[in-house]
Amino acid sequence: MKICCVGAGYVGGPTMAMIAYKCPGIEVRVVDVDSDRIAAWNSETLPVFEPGLDDVVLKARGRNLFFSTDVDGAIRDSEIIFVSVNTPTKTYGMGANRAADLRFVEACARRIAEVAQDPKIVVEKSTLPVRTAESISRILHGTNSRNGFQILSNPEFLAEGTAIKNLEDPDRVLIGGESSDAEGKEAVEKLVSIYAQWIPRDRILTTNTWSSELSKLTANAFLAQRISSINSISAVCEATGADVDEVAYAIGKDSRIGPKFLQASVGFGGSCFKKDILNLVYLCDYFGLPEVAQYWEQVVRMNDWQKRRFSERIVKVLFNTVADKKLAILGFSFKKDTNDTRESPAIDICRALLEEKAGLSIYDPRVTKEQIKAGLSPVKGVSESTAQDDHRIQVASDPYQAADGAHALVVLTEWDEFVRLDYDRIYQSMKRPAFAFDGRNILNQSELRQIGFESYAIGR
Ligand code: UDX
Ligand code: ADP
Numbered sequence: 444m445k446i447c448c449v450g451a452g453y454v455g456g457p458t459m460a461m462i463a464y465k466c467p468g469i470e471v472r473v474v475d476v477d478s479d480r481i482a483a484w485n486s487e488t489l490p491v492f493e494p495g496l497d498d499v500v501l502k503a504r505g506r507n508l509f510f511s512t513d514v515d516g517a518i519r520d521s522e523i524i525f526v527s528v529n530t531p532t533k534t535y536g537m538g539a540n541r542a543a544d545l546r547f548v549e550a551c552a553r554r555i556a557e558v559a560q561d562p563k564i565v566v567e568k569s570t571l572p573v574r575t576a577e578s579i580s581r582i583l584h585g586t587n588s589r590n591g592f593q594i595l596s597n598p599e600f601l602a603e604g605t606a607i608k609n610l611e612d613p614d615r616v617l618i619g620g621e622s623s624d625a626e627g628k629e630a631v632e633k634l635v636s637i638y639a640q641w642i643p644r645d646r647i648l649t650t651n652t653w654s655s656e657l658s659k660l661t662a663n664a665f666l667a668q669r670i671s672s673i674n675s676i677s678a679v680c681e682a683t684g685a686d687v688d689e690v691a692y693a694i695g696k697d698s699r700i701g702p703k704f705l706q707a708s709v710g711f712g713g714s715c716f717k718k719d720i721l722n723l724v725y726l727c728d729y730f731g732l733p734e735v736a737q738y739w740e741q742v743v744r745m746n747d748w749q750k751r752r753f754s755e756r757i758v759k760v761l762f763n764t765v766a767d768k769k770l771a772i773l774g775f776s777f778k779k780d781t782n783d784t785r786e787s788p789a790i791d792i793c794r795a796l797l798e799e800k801a802g803l804s805i806y807d808p809r810v811t812k813e814q815i816k817a818g819l820s821p822v823k824g825v826s827e828s829t830a831q832d833d834h835r836i837q838v839a840s841d842p843y844q845a846a847d848g849a850h851a852l853v854v855l856t857e858w859d860e861f862v863r864l865d866y867d868r869i870y871q872s873m874k875r876p877a878f879a880f881d882g883r884n885i886l887n888q889s890e891l892r893q894i895g896f897e898s899y900a901i902g903r
Contacts, residue, residue, distance in 0.1 A: 870896060
């Protein structure tokens, strides 16, 4: 069997690498219009940092896993085409800042329609608004005279940083299709048979297409809601003297609630949560369900507030001004074990501190200087001032350099290496009083205080 994936990003690359690794009998091609990205996939330094990914790619690349820019060739030769292109939030026109921008998906569907010489199974991998499969189907059948294209929804549930583990041993695989007709059923079974090569059959769920599309949005909305819930409680803890980690532990012991996704933080980031919730909100409004829309929108608002609250606390504690003060920022990716910075809370917090005229010295073990600079470059209409603030942004090559001469230490990503730093040494190199703000609750507060830091964490 030959399959391909259009889009070699954080989802397409690792997912297809795992399929190729687990299914040596299937030829897997991953194609992208971005030739630099493809060159990186073919090099020793993959464009995506993900623990365990290098190993999987090395085992399959050149055997039955191929990365190229030959989008048309891959479409023509493949029986199954996964679509894993970007679906950012629209920044213009109708549904701006809420609806998904589907132009990349549509371009991809049109390409398939133009190039395909026989009916294909087209699989939505990117997270898409409910009923996108219908639009893809209309484009395919309207443009290509051959009937019989099958559109399946197969949302990806991997989380970055643990993608390989999630792909190898997923809680479930979800496949949505039209099993009411024979061809639909056959397409679903074909996709099931790929995953069944390494995943127990009872973990491969099949539903109708719309349930599958909506399940992805709902899963992300529920996960993000848990974070906003605990973050809202972190503010109550700070006001009352309770400790949010103790509260999370206590409630997580209730088996109905469970312990996961209750880590209070500076706010959630990543390419999915905000985008998917806004997508859900837009959908609800569209279908005349404003109460439901407002309910979910609050999850995003709470997250924005949490980020704002954190940067305001820093300014307040530093005698109400950070102007011309050096602040050491530890961590820029949206979570540990990834080089992805999309929607990273670090971006909003750094921007807010730059607005206050702080000087930032930023260190992240996996994010490049270029990525950090790009993340903080001015966003039209949001912040014009950061353009002139470029000289205020230093990228440090190690955490000690970042902290040297700083007034405060600000932890924004929970990288393991930050737990093990020599905080005595850091303290000695900083200005007095030396402040520490732990936005991820990973540092030992009493140890920091013993060293001499004036130390703050979330929800304590
Ligand atoms: C998420 C979903 O988990 C995954 O199933 C889906 O396929 C894509 O979106 P991802 O965004 O990669 O995955 O990472 P995730 O582990 O969910 O973390 C998202 C954000 O929430 C990160 O910024 C993380 O730091 C934050 N987070 C997570 C918390 O602040 N507290 C928690 O308890 C958990
Ligand atoms: P995700 O996190 O969902 O994987 P990314 O932005 O990391 O998203 O990756 C999406 C990829 O899809 C990008 O590398 C982009 O170049 C690619 N892409 C977008 N549109 C097309 C297209 N029409 N044909 C081929 N590749 C595309």
